[in-house]
Amino acid sequence: MDIAKNLEILKTDLPDSVKLVAVTKTHPEDLIMQLYHAGHKIMGENKVQELAGKYHNLPKDIQWHMIGHLQSNKVKYIAPFVSLIHSVDSAGLLETINKEAIKNNRVIDCLLQLRIAREETKYGLQYEDITAILQSQLFHKLNNIKILGLMGMATFTDDTDIVREEFNYLAMCFWKLKGQYFTEKPYFCELSMGMSDDYKLAVEAGSTIVRIGSLIFGERNYK
Numbered sequence: 001m002d003i004a005k006n007l008e009i010l011k012t013d014l015p016d017s018v019k020l021v022a023v024t025k026t027h028p029e030d031l032i033m034q035l036y037h038a039g040h041k042i043m044g045e046n047k048v049q050e051l052a053g054k055y056h057n058l059p060k061d062i063q064w065h066m067i068g069h070l071q072s073n074k075v076k077y078i079a080p081f082v083s084l085i086h087s088v089d090s091a092g093l094l095e096t097i098n099k100e101a102i103k104n105n106r107v108i109d110c111l112l113q114l115r116i117a118r119e120e121t122k123y124g125l126q127y128e129d130i131t132a133i134l135q136s137q138l139f140h141k142l143n144n145i146k147i148l149g150l151m152g153m154a155t156f157t158d159d160t161d162i163v164r165e166e167f168n169y170l171a172m173c174f175w176k177l178k179g180q181y182f183t184e185k186p187y188f189c190e191l192s193m194g195m196s197d198d199y200k201l202a203v204e205a206g207s208t209i210v211r212i213g214s215l216i217f218g219e220r221n222y223k
């Protein structure tokens, strides 16, 4: 596995405007360091414990993104350092993130996760849940979180029509929310969609952040 070469190939393929989050879950720290030495410093993890452990052991100029389902009682472990939380899926979680951000005297950047896949298992909000949050009184009191955009995961399928349709729906929701709730807020500009198998479709649909693991590090071993 030539990690530097995989990174090079991927970067050649991605437009300059699209940011790459290298998904390091299950991979050992020496492999992550190979990527780091190849010049890549934006990493993503989907579990709090693994994220916090790797943060503590690895160089502090790595930007760590939380991309997996996040429980409110675990926010405190990542609040001091997390650079972007992709997976905010409730008003309560947003409130907790704000509280922990205050304790750490910082503003934490977040994305709202929209459920676009047909699978029951995927987390995320419905469009109406998002508008309800953005209209709520509570939301306007949360001064230590910043919503930078939306995140979504497409259905796990070979049917590219379904995946394309889901990404297009996510992009449409993004533009609608931007026009209605974020007109004076240029920082609402991120659309996190696309993984190893579907990032090309995601980029075509307007992705600004892709989250890629297998194409960089190879298959994951969950044992």
Ligand SMILES: *Cc1c(COP(=O)(O)O)cnc(C)c1O
Pocket (backbone or CB within 6 Å): 023, 025, 046, 067, 068, 153, 194, 195, 196, 197, 211, 212, 213, 214, 215
């Ligand atoms: C694991 C994971 C990815 C990356 O998956 P690959 O198929 O290995 O690229 C992206 N996003 C989330 C939320 C993940 O959990």
